[in-house]
Amino acid sequence: MSKSSTTIESDWLHIPHAGELLVSEFMEPLELEIPAVAQAIEVESARLQALIDGSERIDGELDLRLSRYFGMSEGFFMRLQTSADLRVAKRALNGELDRIAPRAA
Structure with missing residues (x-):
């Protein structure tokens, strides 16, 4: 069964943040729960939950x-966050960057 064009379009528009990727690429495949990961990395479960929810950002x-x-x-998860931030910003600029001429060397 194929996805509808609306589903495909909304999937394309969604830019996953570092917390979402932490869950989908690491926690879910390994069947890890938030409390177990939080305990293993010695942070509060609420902090990890906030990262996953997108209300907290990755810090050093x-x-x-x-x-x-x-x-x-080191820096892997920060690069995920930065990559998502840049894609969101580029989308928000909606072509405005094209009007900026690169400075000649």
Whole structure:
């Protein structure tokens, strides 16, 4: 069964933040729950929940804890956050960048 064009369009428009990717790419495949991960990385469950909900952003400390726990390079989760932030900003500019001429060297 194929997805409707509305579903495909809304999927395309959605830009996942670092917390969403933490869940979909790490926690769900490993069947990990928030309290277990929070305890393992020594943070409050509420802080991890806020990250997943998108109400808290990745900072250096949380990145280091998550990166160590999941065996990723330092800065991995911050790069996910930055990448999502840039895509959101670019979408919001809606072509305005095209009007800026790059400075000649």
